[in-house]
Amino acid sequence: MAVEIDITADQAGQRLDRLVKSLAPHIGFGAQQKWFRTGQVRLNGKRVKGAERVAAGDRLRLPPQAQKSDSADSHTASSAGPDPQLVEQLRAAAVFDDGRVLAFDKPTGLAVQGGTKTTRHVDGALPAFVNEAGEVPRLVHRLDRDTSGVLVVGRGRDAAAFLTRAFASREARKTYQALVTDWPEGEDAGVISAPLIKTRQGGEERVVVDLKAPNAQSAETLFRVERRAENGLVLITFEPRTGRTHQLRVHAAHFGGAIVGDGKYGVRLTRDWPAPKRLYLHAAALEMPHPDGSILRLSAPLPSAFEDALNA
Numbered sequence: 001m002a003v004e005i006d007i008t009a010d011q012a013g014q015r016l017d018r019l020v021k022s023l024a025p026h027i028g029f030g031a032q033q034k035w036f037r038t039g040q041v042r043l044n045g046k047r048v049k050g051a052e053r054v055a056a057g058d059r060l061r062l063p064p065q066a067q068k069s070d071s072a073d074s075h076t077a078s079s080a081g082p083d084p085q086l087v088e089q090l091r092a093a094a095v096f097d098d099g100r101v102l103a104f105d106k107p108t109g110l111a112v113q114g115g116t117k118t119t120r121h122v123d124g125a126l127p128a129f130v131n132e133a134g135e136v137p138r139l140v141h142r143l144d145r146d147t148s149g150v151l152v153v154g155r156g157r158d159a160a161a162f163l164t165r166a167f168a169s170r171e172a173r174k175t176y177q178a179l180v181t182d183w184p185e186g187e188d189a190g191v192i193s194a195p196l197i198k199t200r201q202g203g204e205e206r207v208v209v210d211l212k213a214p215n216a217q218s219a220e221t222l223f224r225v226e227r228r229a230e231n232g233l234v235l236i237t238f239e240p241r242t243g244r245t246h247q248l249r250v251h252a253a254h255f256g257g258a259i260v261g262d263g264k265y266g267v268r269l270t271r272d273w274p275a276p277k278r279l280y281l282h283a284a285a286l287e288m289p290h291p292d293g294s295i296l297r298l299s300a301p302l303p304s305a306f307e308d309a310l311n312a
Contacts, residue, residue, distance in 0.1 A: 007058040009167030017050030024066040056168030057161040087128040105300035108148040149283025172288035179280035180257035183234040188225040275309035
């Protein structure tokens with residue numbers, strides 16, 4: 001059975017052949033090129049060559065081989081069906097459901113989409129949340145695996161496409177909260193404006209601030225200090241005005257702080273860390289248009305681990 005994927009705002013702008021490579025890493029380059037030559041890859045129902053750029057809301061169709069038997073990278077469920085324990089975990093984490101839009105308070109450590117070694121993820125559980133019309137929820141944006149908080153999905157193609165476009169056009173206002181160390185004294189509110197670019201360092205892909213590179217992407221983040229604890233930790237609210245990869249994590253480090261639990265850009269936790277070990281970044285609130293024309297306002301309470309860390 002063919003694999004069908006709705007392009008999310010996070011995937012928009014990518015070159016199609018590179019996106020296909022990331023979606024089907026277990027398929028060799030030659031085999032993927034044959035998919036394009038023989039018309040097995042379709043974008044919005046049309047044959048493509050691979051050099052095209054995808055847009056939010058596009059429908060991508062791949063041959064059945066794109067989905068590994070032990071994972072679910074699309075909305076096509078595996079023969080075993082969704083993981084019952086994960087389904088129950090997500091039911092308990094639901095913060096909104098009106099039939100067309102469903103939202104979860106995603107726990108830290110849970111991937112949104114599957115991959116070569118990722119078989120437990122939100123996308124794989126979505127078939128269990130079908131509505132009365134038989135519409136399966138579809139991803140419209142993503143959160144990093146270790147980021148907790150508000151995650152929205154749309155039921156049915158129309159609702160999903162509407163929400164995806166809202167994210168792509170920056171109509172979605174996102175609010176995050178994070179614990180950081182070494183935040184500069186006196187810098188209690190303001191704007192971080194620093195362009196970002198992807199690079200490779202030590203064989204690892206990283207996002208860095210580059211003020212001179214002509215191909216760096218503009219990035220802007222609003223911040224507000226909420227609390228400075230006696231142990232040196234600072235609780236900060238971030239509002240990204242752009243949606244670049246790892247934007248908040250890189251901007252925090254660039255400004256002089258470092259998000260706790262961020263082993264890539266921030267502060268790696270030691271064995272004697274007194275609170276739960278996790279990335280201390282939480283998607284606290286989301287405001288965006290609803291498909292029915294109203295304004296959708298969602299929130300997820302700050303996890304207790306944050307308070308534990310602040311009081312440690």
